[in-house]
Structure formats: C-alpha cells, structure tokens
Amino acid sequence: MPIPEDVTGEEIDKDVRQELQSLPKTLADDVARNLVMVARLIDEDPEGAYGYSRVALRLASRVAAVREAAGFAAYANQKYAEALAEFRAARRMTGTVDLWPVMADCERGLGRPEKALDMAGAPEVHKLDKAGQVEMRLVAAGARRDMGQLDAAIVTLQSPELASSSVQPWTARLRYAYADALLAAGRADEAREWFAKAVEADRDGSTDASDRLAELDGVEFVDALDEEEADEAPEGAEASAGPDVEAESEAEAESDAEQD
Numbered sequence: 001m002p003i004p005e006d007v008t009g010e011e012i013d014k015d016v017r018q019e020l021q022s023l024p025k026t027l028a029d030d031v032a033r034n035l036v037m038v039a040r041l042i043d044e045d046p047e048g049a050y051g052y053s054r055v056a057l058r059l060a061s062r063v064a065a066v067r068e069a070a071g072f073a074a075y076a077n078q079k080y081a082e083a084l085a086e087f088r089a090a091r092r093m094t095g096t097v098d099l100w101p102v103m104a105d106c107e108r109g110l111g112r113p114e115k116a117l118d119m120a121g122a123p124e125v126h127k128l129d130k131a132g133q134v135e136m137r138l139v140a141a142g143a144r145r146d147m148g149q150l151d152a153a154i155v156t157l158q159s160p161e162l163a164s165s166s167v168q169p170w171t172a173r174l175r176y177a178y179a180d181a182l183l184a185a186g187r188a189d190e191a192r193e194w195f196a197k198a199v200e201a202d203r204d205g206s207t208d209a210s211d212r213l214a215e216l217d218g219v220e221f222v223d224a225l226d227e228e229e230a231d232e233a234p235e236g237a238e239a240s241a242g243p244d245v246e247a248e249s250e251a252e253a254e255s256d257a258e259q260d
Helices: 014-020 025-041 046-059 064-076 080-094 100-109 113-120 123-127 130-146 150-157 171-184 188-201 209-216 224-259
Strands: none
Touching: 014 025, 014 064, 025 046, 025 064, 046 064, 064 080, 064 100, 080 100, 100 113, 100 130, 113 123, 113 130, 123 130, 130 150, 130 171, 150 171, 171 188, 171 209, 188 209
16 A cells, blocks of 8 residues: 655654564564554544555564554454454553453444453453543443443443543543433433533543534534525526426417417
8 A cells, every 4th residue: 555755654653663673674664654554544544544554464463563553443444353353462462451441342342242341340450540441431331321221321430530620631531421321311401511521621622522512502503505505595496497487478378379
C-alpha cells in the first residue's frame, strides 16, 4: 500500500521504535511507516488503517506493538474475533494487562457479555492503572446493558471517579455512559443533568454529549444546505406545475371548440 513521502517512521512512539530495533533497519523502517499510517487513519478511515496493519503484521508478526496495532485496527472495523486474537498474542508477548479492558469489549462484540463480566471480576483488573480500571468499568456496564440489566449498569458506573469534580481523560466518557444508561432506564431528568456534566468535561469533543443534551432540551438543528433547498423549492414547484397548467388550458380550449 502506498505511503506518503512525508511519513518517515520516526513519528511513532519511542517505546515502539525500541521494539522494532530487533529487526533489520530497513525492515524496521518499513514496519514503522506502516504503523504510522495505522495511527493516522484509524479514526477517519478504519478500513485503510486495517490494510496498513496487515502489511505491518506480514512484515513483523513477532513484534508485540505490531500485534497490538493490528488488534486495534481490526477492532475499529468490528472484526472482534480477529482483534481478540491479536490482543491475546500481544499480551502473551509482553505479559502486561493493559489490553484487558479492550479484550473484554471484544467479548461483548462477539455476543458474549457474560464473558466480559467474568473478565471484569478477574484479578487482572487490580493490576490496571486508574484509566484502565475506569475503562473496565465502562465495559462491564455495557455488558450489563447487553443483558438487559439497566439498573445494574447504572450501579456499575457509580464510582468515586464518577462523583469526582476533577476532570480526567476518562471523565467525559464516564459521565456520558452514566447519562445514557439513566436515559435508557427512563430517568430523563437525571440523564439531562449528567449529559450537561459530560459536556463540561468534554474539552476535545470526544462524545456527542452536547447534541444529546440539546435533543433532551428540544433543540432542533437545521442544516444550512437543507434551508437553501427549502428556499429554492417554491420555484421548482412552480416550474413543475407549468406543463400541467398548460395542459389544462389546452383541454379547456378543445372542450370549448367541441361545444361550438
């Protein structure tokens, strides 16, 4: 797959670069450039990112960072079985638990919420950092919702991190998930409050909390292009009516002629 000339491979994280040092330099550079493309495209073009991840995997399948990148690319394309296999491989290579929450979410994607809940209660969770533990809580709440247990999902999300007034990288997503669960349970007033709190914490627009809040408040957004089309509609309507009016006039004229 083509890679832009401005991509050198030096853009990748230094830890990944260190992992690639086990490869011949030319090969390491090729793998690094493909990993850069995965990172660039994974949000806006998941299919493209997946393609580059497969190239990197073909070149260096024994590098944990490559297996992890391939896992995230597959995950972004909802290829959950493939993603889970890659995450498991990366975990075996590194011995870390960092991927535990996303592995559990893959279980959800495969229609196995019970397995995700089992993972949420496993000893590995205690080895996660704070961000990982919050992520695991989000996955567990999602699994509860998958099973139709809305009240349990709400309780799962109630935590010191949710109650904290400080804003952390996970705060907006945690508040958003809580608001969404409340709304699903029919607790609209509380949901509105938490969507508003999610908006306050969502500094980089990682959620659509502002849209959800506006929806609850009955605010409708009108696309500017739709407005232009609406303004042009009467002219089009008159134009399309023209032949019908003319046909009616001709029919009346013929009728008058027959009567004469």
